[in-house]
Every structure is written in C-alpha cells, then in structure tokens.
Amino acid sequence: xxxxxxxxxxxxxxxxxxxxxxxxxxxxxxxxxxxxxxxxxxxxxxxxxxxxxxxxxxxxxxxxxxxxxxxxxxxxxxxxxxxxxxxxxxxxxxxxxxxxxxxxxxxxxxxxxxxxxxxxxxxxxxxxxxxxxxxxxxxxxxxxxxxxxxxxxxxxxxxxxxxxxxxxxxxxxxxxxxxxxxxxxxxxxxxxxxxxxxxxxxxxxxxxxxxxxxxxxxxxxxxxxxxxxxxxxxxxxxxxxxxxxxxxxxxxxxxxxxxxxxxxxxxxxxxxxxxxxxxxxxxxxxxxxxxxxxxxxxxxxxxxxxxxxxxxxxxxxxxxxxxxxxxxxxxxxxxxxxxxxxxxxxxxxxxxxxxxxxxxxxxxxxxxxxxxxxxxxxxxxxxxxxxxxxxxxxxxxxxxxxxxxxxxxxxxxxxxxxxxxxxxxxxxxxxxxxxxxxxxxxxxxxxxxxxxxxxxxxxxxxxxxxxxxxxxxxxxxx
Amino acid sequence: xxxxxxxxxxxxxxxxxxxxxxxxxxxxxxxxxxxxxxxxxxxxxxxxxxxxxxxxxxxxxxxxxxxxxxxxxxxxxxxxxx
Numbered sequence: 410x411x412x413x414x415x416x417x418x419x420x421x422x423x424x425x426x427x428x429x430x431x432x433x434x435x436x437x438x439x440x441x442x443x444x445x446x447x448x449x450x451x452x453x454x455x456x457x458x459x460x461x462x463x464x465x466x467x468x469x470x471x472x473x474x475x476x477x478x479x480x481x482x483x484x485x486x487x488x489x490x491x492x493x494x495x496x497x498x499x500x501x502x503x504x505x506x507x508x509x510x511x512x513x514x515x516x517x518x519x520x521x522x523x524x525x526x527x528x529x530x531x532x533x534x535x536x537x538x539x540x541x542x543x544x545x546x547x548x549x550x551x552x553x554x555x556x557x558x559x560x561x562x563x564x565x566x567x568x569x570x571x572x573x574x575x576x577x578x579x580x581x582x583x584x585x586x587x588x589x590x591x592x593x594x595x596x597x598x599x600x601x602x603x604x605x606x607x608x609x610x611x612x613x614x615x616x617x618x619x620x621x622x623x624x625x626x627x628x629x630x631x632x633x634x635x636x637x638x639x640x641x642x643x644x645x646x647x648x649x650x651x652x653x654x655x656x657x658x659x660x661x662x663x664x665x666x667x668x669x670x671x672x673x674x675x676x677x678x679x680x681x682x683x684x685x686x687x688x689x690x691x692x693x694x695x696x697x698x699x700x701x702x703x704x705x706x707x708x709x710x711x712x713x714x715x716x717x718x719x720x721x722x723x724x725x726x727x728x729x730x731x732x733x734x735x736x737x738x739x740x741x742x743x744x745x746x747x748x749x750x751x752x753x754x755x756x757x758x759x760x761x762x763x764x765x766x767x768x769x770x771x772x773x774x775x776x777x778x779x780x781x782x783x784x785x786x787x788x789x790x791x792x793x794x795x796x797x798x799x800x801x802x803x804x805x806x807x808x809x810x811x812x813x814x815x816x817x818x819x820x821x822x823x824x825x826x827x828x829x830x831x832x833x834x835x836x837x838x839x840x841x842x843x844x845x846x847x848x849x850x851x852x853x854x855x856x857x858x859x860x861x862x863x864x865x866x867x868x869x870x871x872x873x874x875x876x877x878x879x880x881x882x883x884x885x886x887x
Numbered sequence: 888x889x890x891x892x893x894x895x896x897x898x899x900x901x902x903x904x905x906x907x908x909x910x911x912x913x914x915x916x917x918x919x920x921x922x923x924x925x926x927x928x929x930x931x932x933x934x935x936x937x938x939x940x941x942x943x944x945x946x947x948x949x950x951x952x953x954x955x956x957x958x959x960x961x962x963x964x965x966x967x968x969x
Contacts, residue, residue: 597947631919631951729921746924757925765929766944770936777929831926 435652439645448641454484457644461723464651468658468716475501476720479614483724487640490633490725491602495609502612517581524582525611528589529604536596547593548759552791555586559795563806580798584619585611587792590759591625602626615720619796620752622717623728634725647722650730654715661708668701677702677861684878685870692884699882703858707735710749739849741830744857745785745823752792760788778828786824790817793866800868812868815875819863826856890939894959897934901927913956928953935959941966 438444447453462477469476479497483490503518535547543550562575588611595601607626616622623632634640668674675683680690680698689695714731721728731750738744746753765780793816794801794809801809839845859882862875877887891913898917902908907922917923923931931953935941941962952962 594949598949598951627949627951628919631954742926754925761925762948766932766948773933780929 434656435649438649439642444645445638445641448645449637453641454644457648458484458723461644461648461651461719464648464655465720468651468655468712472501476614480720480723484640484644487634487637487725491606491609491629494613494629494724495605497614498609498611501614516577520578520581523578524585525608527582528585528592528611531589532592532596532604532607535593536601539597546763547596548590549763551590551593552586552759555582555795558582559798559801560806563801576798576802583795583798586795587619587755587759588612588621588625591621591627591755594758595625595627598627600630602630613721615724616713616717618713619792620749620755622714622731622751623721623726624751624754624758628728629726632727634727639727640725643722643725643727646727647719649719650715650722651719654712654719657708657715658712661705661712664701664708665705668697672697674698674701681862681870681874681878684881685874689878689881689886692881695878695882699858699861703854703861706861707732707748714749736854737846737850738853739846741823741826741853741856744853745827748857756784756788756792760784774832777831781828781831782824784824785827786820789823790820797866804868809868813866814872815863815868815870816866818872818875819860822860822863826860890963891956891960893938894956897931898956901930911956913960915956916954918950918954925950935962939963939966 448457458477458481461480462473465473465476479493479500483493483497486493503521531547531551535544538544558579562579565572565575591610592604592607595607610621610624610626610629613622623629634643669676674694674697675690677698680695683689684695690698711732718728718731729750733747733750735744735748738747761780761784764783765776769776769779790813794813800812803809804812839848859879862879863872865875880887898911902911902917902922905923905927909922911917911922915922918928928950932943932948935953936943951958953959
C-alpha cells in the first residue's frame with residue numbers, strides 16, 4: 410500500500426551510490442543533453458519513432474503499425490494530443506474498423522456503445538448534482554449497482570430470451586467499471602476533463618488491463634509533456650522502457666526453457682495438480698516449481714507493464730512504471746506497491762482513501778487497518794470476483810462464491826500482512842548489506858512466494874488442497 | 888512558525904524517513920513524481936487534519952491537492968485556514 414521507498418530510478422542512484430548501483434544496462438539517454446536536443450528535432454522524432462516502431466513490431470505483433478502510426482500523430486500534433494488519444498482509443502477499441510461489419514461485431518459495438526452512454530450519464534449526473542445522494546458518493550453507488558446487476562444476471566434462467574444479452578452487457582461493462590470509477594473520482598476537480606477526453610483513458614490505445622494504466626484522466630492531465638523538451642525526455646524514457654521490456658521477455662523465454670525444459674521442473678499448476686491427485690512431487694521440487702513460478706509472474710508483469718507504460722510515454726505522458734524492482738522491497742507493503750503499481754493505486758483511490766477519510770478517525774491504528782482491509786482484502790477480492798464473470802455465469806453465484814474461498818484467504822492474509830507491516834514498531838533501520846537489504850528483501854520474497862500458493866482465482870481446488878501443498882513444502886504430508 | 892514552514896518541515900522529515908534527502912522547492916511534485924506514495928499521503932493527510940483541521944471526507948480528496956507545497960497552500964487557502 411505504500412511507496413516506502415522512492416519509485417524513480419534517479420533516487421535510487423542517489424541513495425545507493427557507488428558504481429554498481431549506478432550501472433545501467435540501458436544507458437540513461439534521457440539525461441544526455443545532446444540526445445535530448447536531437448530528440449526535439451523533426452529528424453530526431455522520426456528516428457525515435459522508427460526505433461520504437463521496430464521494438465513494437467517485435468513485441469506487439471500485428472497491431473504495431475497502427476499503434477506506431479498513432480504515436481506519430483500524437484508526437485507531431487502535441488496540441489491535439491488528448492483528442493487524438495480519445496480517437497485512437499475508440500479506433501483501437503471498436504474492432505469493426507479492422508474486421509468489417511458482421512452481425513456479431515455490430516451486436517458488440519451496440520453493447521459497447523450502451524456501456525459508454527451509461528458511463529457518460531453517470532459522469533454527467535455526478536457532476537451536475539454533486540449534493541445529491543448519488544453525487545456525494547458516485548463510485549460507491551456505481552459499484553453497488555454493478556454488484557446488483559451481477560445478482561440480477563445470475564438469477565436469470567439460461568432458457569430466457571434475455572439471458573445472453575444481459576450477460577454480454579454485464580461482461581462488457583465489467584471491462585470498463587474501473588475506468589468509469591476513475592472518471593467519477595475526477596468529477597470534482599476544478600480542471601476536470603469533459604467526458605470526451607475521459608473516454609481516451611478507457612482501455613487506452615497504448616494498452617491496458619481491466620486496471621486503468623496509467624490511472625484516469627486526472628493523472629494524464631498532470632503527467633502530460635508541456636513542451637518539446639519534456640516530450641523528448643518522456644519519449645526517450647519510453648524507448649528505454651520498451652527495450653527493457655524486450656530484454657526481460659527474452660530473458661523470461663530463456664528462463665522458462667532452462668527451468669521447465671533443461672531442468673524439467675514442472676510449473677506450479679502441475680505441481681499442485683499432482684499434490685491434489687495424491688502423487689506429489691518431492692518437497693524440494695515443489696519449492697523449485699513455486700519459486701520459478703514466482704519469478705515468472707514478476708517477469709510477465711514487467712514485460713506487459715513496461716510495454717504499456719512505454720507506449721504511454723511515447724504518446725507524451727510521463728507515467729511511472731507499473732513494476733519497479735519488486736525484489737528489492739524491504740517490507741510486504743512496499744512489494745505490493747512495486748509489483749503492480751497501478752492496481753495498488755486503484756485499490757487505494759477507490760477503497761483505501763474513502764474508508765480512511767471517513768471512518769475511525771479517533772483511533773489512528775484502527776483507522777489504518779480498516780482502510781488497508783477495505784483495499785487489500787475487500788477491494789482486491791471484489792475486483793477479481795467481478796473480473797472473472799465467466800465463473801459466475803458457468804457455476805452460478807453461490808458455487809462461484811464458495812469456489813472463491815482460496816482467493817478470499819489470499820486477500821485476508823495479504824491485508825493482515827500489510828497491516829502488520831505498517832503498524833509494526835520499527836527501531837533504527839538495520840545497516841549493512843545483509844541485515845539492511847538482503848535479509849528483509851529475502852523475507853518479503855519468501856512471504857509472497859508462499860502467498861502465491863493461494864493466489865489462484867481459478868476455483869479448481871478447495872482451500873484444504875492448497876494448505877496440503879503448503880505443508881508438503883516443509884515435508885509434512887497431511 | 889508559519890504554515891508554509893510547518894508543512895515544509897513535515898515533508899522534509901517524511902522524505903528523510905524514506906531515505907530521500909534530495910532538496911525540494913515549493914513547486915516540487917511529491918506524489919506524481921513517485922518521491923512519496925499512498926501511505927505517505929495518509930501521513931500527510933493526518934498531519935493536515937490535526938494541524939489545520941481539514942476534513943477531507945467533506946471536501947473530497949485527490950492526491951494532486953497535496954502534491955506540492957504550493958498545492959497544499961492553495962488547499963489551505965480554499966479551506967480558509969489561518
């Protein structure tokens with residue numbers, strides 16, 4: 410929940426000092442005056458875009474050319490940048506532009522349009538009636554309404570005419586709920602963007618998951634490059650990050666080949682499956698599977714997160730990285746922040762702050778713990794439950810909830826650990842490499858590695874099977 | 888001590904506790920730049936609640952309101968503190 414340590418690379422240089430800490434695999438070209446000056450010229454921009462396009466062609470596959478074309482427009486028309494972001498986002502979102510009109514495509518476009526009209530209505534209503542019941546807490550009402558919609562959808566018999574229509578609408582709305590939530594949070598800002606510009610942040614053209622990357626329109630306004638110099642630095646940072654993403658993806662490929670091919674270590678899912686079928690692998694192989702899976706998740710998040718943020722920077726927005734050196738975290742809370750920054754920010758903005766600012770104001774510790782549980786436990790569980798709508802449709806609401814027990818345990822354990830991490834009395838920070846850095850980082854890594862045993866939202870096995878696997882890691886067979 | 892100096896002093900201590908001893912100005916960004924994070928924002932919120940009796944549950948909250956000393960000052964002015 411926190412940025413207990415700075416997130417920007419520059420600060421790490423100043424903190425750690427020394428040659429090793431200052432070593433960069435990718436040179437810090439954004440700090441070289443000549444390179445920055447060149448990147449501000451037309452020729453420099455073309456070179457930057459060409460290099461970036463090459464990187465995208467390697468890492469993004471088929472859509473690289475369209476994305477590069479849009480980045481050319483945002484680069485050479487900076488005064489129209491926000492409008493171009495909206496147009497680009499709509500262009501990339503609505504697949505009929507690429508695939509041609511079919512009945513199915515048209516049906517999806519109509520549903521998508523309905524969702525966006527709903528978002529616009531909610532935004533407009535919250536802005537125009539700020540003192541109303543809804544206008545005071547629009548995000549709360551919106552998310553509650555979405556939960557009611559899921560209840561309604563899961564109560565419709567499959568044989569009903571409207572069954573698929575309701576579920577399809579709910580599924581498309583579920584893609585946008587957190588984007589709409591950010592728009593609703595932005596409604597009170599004096600410089601709040603009109604809905605047309607808010608739309609540019611809804612699954613933006615540079616790429617995003619259900620979690621808005623990078624946050625909403627309010628954040629974009631504040632990180633947008635104001636002049637040619639800022640744009641050059643931002644784009645150079647974007648290029649660096651794309652190269653970094655490609656390097657990590659290459660390493661991840663080699664890692665997987667080495668671990669799962671040469672060393673024949675099964676994946677965590679395979680190891681868990683064998684444990685469930687009562688033919689467990691040796692405990693040390695289970696550890697190897699778990700640790701390999703942990704590293705693979707971090708690399709995977711880094712690859713796509715860096716790519717999205719790199720494209721966002723290339724479009725002229727100096728966003729922070731999504732994943733930043735999670736393995737150097739010294740506390741549980743810090744890892745949560747460094748591993749998936751924008752998801753943590755979403756939970757903080759939508760669940761943590763509203764709870765913290767309203768409840769238990771007279772008891773500082775209870776206030777903090779309640780807010781942490783609202784975000785890391787309830788918000789985390791809610792986010793994943795409504796994201797995986799397929800399970801609710803397939804299993805029914807009750808069975809989907811019961812099957813969710815493993816991830817609920819994960820959320821409770823995570824929130825408890827973050828609370829302890831934040832409340833624990835700390836004496837003087839231990840100094841030295843081993844006590845000050847290695848041991849805390851190792852402990853945090855082991856905690857998240859073990860927590861990952863319960864991190865599945867797949868609803869394949871009951872909680873007891875995950876505990877059985879955990880016990881087996883310590884050579885205890887239940 | 889005037890408001891600006893109090894806030895400056897608090898932020899200096901907060902940054903220092905995070906190992907950040909870099910200088911800052913009244914316009915330096917703390918949160919959008921990543922120098923401080925969400926829980927640091929919480930500490931700053933508690934400080935502003937206690938020192939200046941600002942109630943964010945009434946006014947609404949956005950990190951940009953406290954992103955720099957300048958932003959905090961204008962927030963205090965809009966709340967008519969002091």
